[in-house]
Amino acid sequence: MKRVLIISQHFYPEIGSHANRIKNLFILLKKENFDVTIFTSEPSYPNKNIYKKHNFWDEEVLNCEKDNIKRISIRNRKYSSSIFNRLFYYVEIAFKTILLILQDKKRYDYIFVTSPPIFTGFVGLFAKYRYKTKLILDIRDLWPESLKGVGVFNYTFILYFFGILEKILYKKSDKIVINSLGFQNYIQKKAGIANSKMIFIPNGSLPEELVPIKENEINRKKIIYAGNLGLAQNTELIHQLAPLLDKENIQLTIIGYGVKKSQLINSIQGYKNVTVINPMTKKECFKIIAEHDLGLVTLKDSEVFKTVLPGKVVDYLTCGIPIVGIVDGYAKSVIDENGVGTALHTDDPVQILSHIKQLLNDDELRLKMAHNGQQLILNHFNWKKNITKLVEYMN
Structure with a gap:
């Protein structure tokens, strides 16, 4: 039986696409007969208090995994909009994880580390040499490019230095897993990495997570935003849309967390x-999402965000609701080319409202988009199918 060590800042029972990705990876690799251990931090995102509630601990298969889930405690658990505070937070996690690695007596066939933050990536690189084994680098976001994209960190020398570190990580990894096809060309150009070194495993869902589409309950004039309200998301646009939706008697539901939540x-x-x-919890969230007509996705208009597919896109598809995406690049092409919603490259709230009303007034089109979305999950964003790419490599 091959042994895999996963190193990830976020993990079950935390919410968000990062933790959900690693949770699925852990469970599915174990089902494929790998001996899987994870080094992670105590649940604290978006705040540690919510994990005192029993309902977040809803995966019995993981609740029984006491020996193979090693958690580090973090002194600074408060998420901050200050980039420097976040950097110190990341460094503390990296340092404590390295201590855990030094104390660990196991041997592993593969180290699987997920980034960003880039500091976690370098913990994985340290583990590669400590255990004398192969490193699989999972890239969920381009970092430090995303720092530039949110427009709050403009220290050129530090960004240049992080860029060098990023290039080293790409080159030293034995395999790179990407969760967006938009990352492929960037990594290729950045470090001269061949396509054959990369595996595309997007964020996805399990077939059993698909929420039945209630065809007799369409047109409730309800739109939802579910997910992170952070520095990358265009929360100002949601602020501008709210009064316009109010005038049209269109309900807006927000299930959100993140540094911009209070302000919005x-x-x-x-x-x-x-x-x-x-x-x-994700299960509870899916039930509420499915009660809406449309799902809203917003991203800042920045070059780096043209490469990503926000996790909430996959969530909306799973729940059988069409998407209104204020996105560009890869996310726009996924939405438009698969007929699962409408994607707009604009920051004009009046124009966005017009497209929302158009979709709300066409029950037949929305129903078709809903079915297209769930078929897209089964064909392309299906964890059970996509994990086989990683299993084949590790075998």
Whole structure:
């Protein structure tokens, strides 16, 4: 039986696409007869208090995995919009994980490390040499490019230095897993990496997670935003859309978390059409998403964000609701080419509202998009199918 060590900052029972990705990876590799261990931090995102509730610990198969899940405690658990505070937070996690690696007596056939943050990537590189084994680098986002994209970190020398570190990681890895095809050309140009060194495993869902489409309950005039309200998401656009939706009597539900949440909620809570729901488990979230007509996705208009596919796109497809995406690049092509919604490269709220109304007034089209979305999950964003690429490599 081959042994795999996963190194990840986030993991079950945390919410968000990062933790969900690693949870699926852990469970599915074990089902494929790998001996899997994970080094991770105690659940704290978006805040540690929510994990005191028993309902977040809803995967019995993982609750029994006491020996193979090693967690480090972090002193600074508060997520901050300050980039420097975040950097210190990342460094603390990296340092403590390295200590865990030094104390560990096991041997592994593969190290699987997920980045960003890039510091976790370098912990994986340290582990590669410590255990004298192969390193699989999982890239979920381009970093430090995404730092530039959010527009709050403009220290050229530090970004240049991080860019060098990023290139080293790409070159020293034995295999690179990417969760977006938009990353392929960037990594190729950045470090001269051949396509054969990369495996495309997108964020996805399990077939059993698909929510049945209720064809007799369409056109409730309800739109939802579910997910991170952070520096990369265009929360200002949601703020501008809220009063327009209110005038049209279109309900807006937000299930959100992240550093921009408080600011956004304070700016729109006066509108009677807005409902804000606190973070919940993925299963609970899917039930609520499925009760809406449309799912909203917003990203800042930056070159780096043209390469990503936000996790909430996959969530909306799984729940059988069409997408209104204020996105460009790879995400736009996925939405448009597969007929699962409408993708707009604009920051004009009036124009966005027009497309929302268009979709809300066409029940037949929305139903077709809903079915297209779930078929897309089964064909391309299916964890059970996509994990075989990684299994084949490791075998």
